[in-house]
Amino acid sequence: MLAVANPGAELAARFGALAEELGGIELRLMQDVPAERAWYASLRYMIAPELMRAHARPVFVFDIDILFRESLAAFFARSRLARDRIGLRVSPRYCYPWQRITVNSLYLPYTAEAQAFAAHMRLFLEMQFSVPGSPDLWWIDQNAALSASVHAPPEALQALDVNGFVSFPRD
Numbered sequence: 001m002l003a004v005a006n007p008g009a010e011l012a013a014r015f016g017a018l019a020e021e022l023g024g025i026e027l028r029l030m031q032d033v034p035a036e037r038a039w040y041a042s043l044r045y046m047i048a049p050e051l052m053r054a055h056a057r058p059v060f061v062f063d064i065d066i067l068f069r070e071s072l073a074a075f076f077a078r079s080r081l082a083r084d085r086i087g088l089r090v091s092p093r094y095c096y097p098w099q100r101i102t103v104n105s106l107y108l109p110y111t112a113e114a115q116a117f118a119a120h121m122r123l124f125l126e127m128q129f130s131v132p133g134s135p136d137l138w139w140i141d142q143n144a145a146l147s148a149s150v151h152a153p154p155e156a157l158q159a160l161d162v163n164g165f166v167s168f169p170r171d
């Protein structure tokens with residue numbers, strides 16, 4: 001799925017044409033999303049629980065600027081990532097929550113634990129966004145992941161390492 005927040009008519013048409021050309025892409029054009037970095041960064045995590053329920057499948061969430069260089073089947077085969085455990089990127093070098101948990105990629109298998117993890121993230125974000133006049137906390141999605149990871153059973157989590165499998169195109 002490709003979710004686009006607040007696209008104008010021209011951009012919506014271009015994304016529609018691209019989705020049709022590529023095939024197999026669910027395009028969700030979302031209007032009236034608050035024009036703040038925090039909303040844009042968090043929207044994918046607010047959609048994840050619904051995607052898991054609607055499609056009864058795992059969800060792999062990425063930043064828009066990540067290019068996956070091979071198929072997910074090849075990634076799972078080479079990375080040895082367990083398909084039934086939540087894949088979370090945790091940095092061993094940083095201690096601040098917005099640095100320690102990085103959410104540029106997150107793997108949510110279709111399990112009860114992952115559904116609870118995704119729902120926890122969504123509730124955390126909704127709570128933050130419900131506070132009137134709250135600042136544009138662009139790193140709040142990483143805090144939501146930290147909070148969800150603290151509440152998840154440790155055996156449901158695993159380290160996610162996408163290094164060597166993705167690139168960050170500049171164009």
